[in-house]
Amino acid sequence: LLKTGPARQHAQMKLVEAVLEYIQGMSVVKAYGLDKDSGQAVQKTVDESCEKALGLEHSVAPWMGLRQITVRVFAVALAVCALVLYSGGSLPLTRCLLMLVASFMLYAELESAGNMADNLQMLGASMDKANSIDDTPVMDIDGAELRPEDASVRFEDVSFSYGERIILDHVSLTVPAGSTTAVVGPSGGGKTTLCNLIARFWDVQGGRITVGGHDVREYKLDSLMKNISMVFQSVYLFNDTVENNIKFGRPDATHEQVVAAAKAACCHDFIMALPDGYDTVLGEGGGSLSGGEKQRISIARAMLKDAPIVILDEATASVDPENEAELQAAISSLTKGKTLILIAHRLKTVRNADQILVLNGGHIVQRGTHEELIAQPGLYADFVHVRAKANSWKLEA
Structure with missing residues (x-):
């Protein structure tokens, strides 16, 4: 994920650039009869973007599966444990019901948090780009409100x-x-x-x-x-x-x-x-x-x-x-x-x-x-x- 996230983000950026260039240069493309060549270039970037997106999904799929299995096993185990304790008389009905509800709510939130974590690498790549723009020096940061002596x-x-x-x-x-x-x-x-x-x-x-x-x-x-x-x-x-x-x-x-x-x-x-x-x-x-x-x-x-x-x-x-x-x-x-x-x-x-x-x-x-x-x-x-x-x-x- 450390490699595939930024790679997928870069491929998406190239795709947007290629599509915009194709649309803005449509008149030139048609004038010189290069519709086929330009279309192939755009298709190439689309294919590359799809390849990187699939690569990202393949890299996270095993971890997502493992995480979901773990969350569901623990949720079922908690529910079974609550029912067993209730059947044995050591757990009141109200607390048994509370544990049953909690077993689904608690682990559902954990699963949601895990899904969001998969997007952190892509978000990190986007934030790096935004920070590089934000770090561009402002030219007039130390300037003053001056009145010129003349228009020379x-x-x-x-x-x-x-x-x-x-x-x-x-x-x-x-x-x-x-x-x-x-x-x-x-x-x-x-x-x-x-x-x-x-x-x-x-x-x-x-x-x-x-x-x-x-x-x-x-x-x-x-x-x-x-x-x-x-x-x-x-x-x-x-x-x-x-x-x-x-x-x-x-x-x-x-x-x-x-x-x-x-x-x-x-x-x-x-x-x-x-x-x-x-x-x-x-x-x-x-x-x-x-x-x-x-x-x-x-x-x-x-x-x-x-x-x-x-x-x-x-x-x-x-x-x-x-x-x-x-x-x-x-x-x-x-x-x-x-x-x-x-x-x-x-x-x-x-x-x-x-x-x-x-x-x-x-x-x-x-x-x-x-x-x-x-x-x-x-x-x-x-x-x-x-x-x-x-x-x-x-x-x-």
């Missing part, structure tokens, strides 16, 4: 890696308060990680990051996030109403303020077309909306929060071309007078930035304005030229 952001010799893979290597930069900084570079270069470190989704492994003159590790997480609005490339919406999803930016906002933010983010019209308007309950992850619609609701959420620092991670990547101009104007209104850090690949998004940082291989290889960078050979100029060439492609009949 500064990286001082920052290093960060995922395991052995170095993402940022001794990066230093300054984003002045009220300015716009664009971060560009090839995929996997560390752009999103750089922004996530500002919000302290992870802690730096070297150097420090300051927001308003204070190290982000000195803030309580709530006091830090009051100053930052983020729009992610991958948007997640909760299984709640549209209005409540937008209100995540400011829970105490009025309906009128929610509508104003939705209009500014160009999502009011499609929200009103939903069955219950702003009271429509979205599916888990916002599955009932398109990618562009989810992204616009996320932008409305950030607009409603109205924080002094705004981080946009490819915020217009999934927006329809006909809505992009309006959305760019809305973002300009949102970020007016604020510190803006944006990750983008579209030239029109980054060319008006106060500074552009080109991130590649964990290093800032270029920095400057659009005019300065386009005039010098390097990754940014190559990026602009490739983008211009791509935009000039035409399909000919």
